[in-house]
Amino acid sequence: MFQKILIANRGEIALRVLRACKELGIQTVVVHSTADSDAMHVRLADESVCIGPPPSRESYLNIHQIVAACEITGADAVHPGYGFLSENAKFADILAAHNITFIGPSGDHIRIMGDKIEAKRTAKRLGIPVVPGSDGAINEDKEAKRVAAEIGYPVIIKASAGGGGRGMKVAHTEADLEVALQTAKSEAGAAFGDDAVYIEKYLQKPRHIEVQVFGDGAGRGVHFGERDCSLQRRHQKVWEEANSPALNAEERSRIGDICARAIADLGYSGAGTIEFLYENGEFYFIEMNTRLQVEHPVTEAITGIDLVHEQIRVASGGGLSVRQEDIKFNGHAIECRINAEDPRTFTPSPGTITHFHTPGGLGIRVDSGVYSGYKIPPYYDSLIGKLIVHGRNRVECMMRLRRALDEFVVDGIKTTLPLFRDLVGNPDIANGDYDIHWLEKYLAKGE
Structure with missing residues (x-):
């Protein structure tokens, strides 16, 4: 150690x-x-x-x-x-x-998964289902039109080196494609120093499902179930939950086993997350994050396993502490990302926190590094804390979340707490009936 x-x-x-x-x-x-x-x-x-x-x-x-x-x-x-x-x-x-x-993983594995085109090729080789699209970078309008015609419109153009919504453009028709391609390449070059882009089929109403995996670097791999991260704004996750309300036990086991085998075959070491779009019962690989995720606590809540302990153990040569059959899923968990932002405009709100009070009670966890009197600097990400709630089932979890949000107090700055108080009372959210476009449509209506 x-x-x-x-x-x-x-x-x-x-x-x-x-x-x-x-x-x-x-x-x-x-x-x-x-x-x-x-x-x-x-x-x-x-x-x-x-x-x-x-x-x-x-x-x-x-x-x-x-x-x-x-x-x-x-x-x-x-x-x-x-x-x-x-x-x-x-x-x-x-x-x-x-x-x-x-x-964390080796530099070589970080490089493979950091290049979205190479990551997709690798995923396909490892037996992970992928979104239909180009096999490599697209440079010319003629090539883009050929690929788009093969897979069918609408299509999405993505930066190979990027993420977070930058260098991503949707083309609904061939007339849109040329402008979308050039705009995506320009944005990718400015944001990442690399203007390489590729094309994928644009799914209409998918959910964002990600699978938490771990490898020991010596041919063993396990999965810790999935998380549903479909509530997003500008491709940034806002609310995450485990297990996904959209999947059944058979689908959960199937995609988890595919990912665990892939990680083992890759010889991967440490924590990783394989991310998918999910629509009509099918999973489509979009990327792999070779690190711990912001939303890892919801997985810890339903498995009872400390993922950071596991990272340290694997990196020190101790191997994985659990086998796949040891990993059990208990209840339901939801995480809300509390940001120092205006809850409607999402404008950053740095400043001094005059009063900070976190909720408590059974099944409540708050991960935050702030306190009363702390001054939030304007230089970094606006995340100030995460509220994680666990219950025996999703209904209990939602009720507990509603209560916890009412108890949470952050004074002196604007935060996204009011947004979550709205969401927890929305019928679509209560029913688990949402996709990756739901939140932006909700916000656009000003509800």
């Missing part, structure tokens, strides 16, 4: 990893920018190192400063959390060159 882990992140995920390390008896080091000097994870860590000014590129994305912090403090491993350097193959390679363990 590791002696000392450096946590290369901030906010609630840094605190989440720190807690896991403490439970395992591992010393912790956190890095921080000058803007985060008073952050909770900095206060609670065994050691902290300031690595630069507020801009991420000069602090949390500064690989050389983070490696130097490892060497200064004697950290023998780095946990990257999510975001920042968590899916940076170069970072994983540099750590390996300095004999520091990256708590």
Whole structure:
């Protein structure tokens, strides 16, 4: 087991990893920018190192400063959390060159899954169902028209190197295609420094289903069930739940087993999430995230397994602690991402939190690094906390969520709490009857 882990992140995920390390008896080091000097994870860590000014590129994305912090403090491993350097193959390679363990997959696996075109090819080779589309990058209008005609309109053009909705354009007819292709390439080049794009069939009313997987790097793989992340705004997840209200036990087992076998065949090490669009009983691979997900607590709630403990165990060479037959699913869990944003316009709302009170009681978990008097800086992601609720079934979970949202108090800034109080009372949400377009349509109506 590791002696000392450096946590290369901030906010609630840094605190989440720190807690896991403490439970395992591992010393912790956190890095921080000058803007985060008073952050909770900095206060609670065994050691902290300031690595630069507020801009991420000069602090949390500064690989050389983070490696130097490892060497200064004697950290023998780095946990990257999510975001920042968590899916940076170069970072994983540099750590390996300095004999520091990256708590995550190999640089090669990060590279494969970071390239959306190569990821799709790999998924297809491993037996994972994929969305019909181009086999590689599309560069010319003529080629785009040929592929689109083969798979049928509407189609979606996606950036190979990207995510988060950037470099994505939908073409409903051939007349739309040329403009959509050029716009997507331009956006991809500006956002990711790579204008490569590919084409896929655009599904009309899909759900976003993702499968949590783990590999030991030596040919074993397991899955921890699926999460439904269909409630999204601009391709950003807002509400996640497990298990999905859209799947039955047979579908759940089928896609989980496919993913577990694929991870084993790939020789993958650590946590990963294989993401699908799901429509009319069929799953279509869209990407794989080679890291811990923001929404991992809902999986922990229904399985009772600490996924960060499992990450650390696998990275230290201890292998997986469970077999597939050991993993049982208990009840239902929902996570709401609480952001420092206006609940209607989604404009960021940095500032000082004057009063912070979290809900409690059976089945309630709040992952947050903020507190009363904490000043939210304007430089980073607006996520300030996650409310995770667990119940014996979805009905109990929804009732518990309604109660927890009523208890949650954040004063001094605007948050998305009012949005969730609206959603929990909506009949479509109560019935689990929604797709990836539902939330944006709901918001557009101003309900």
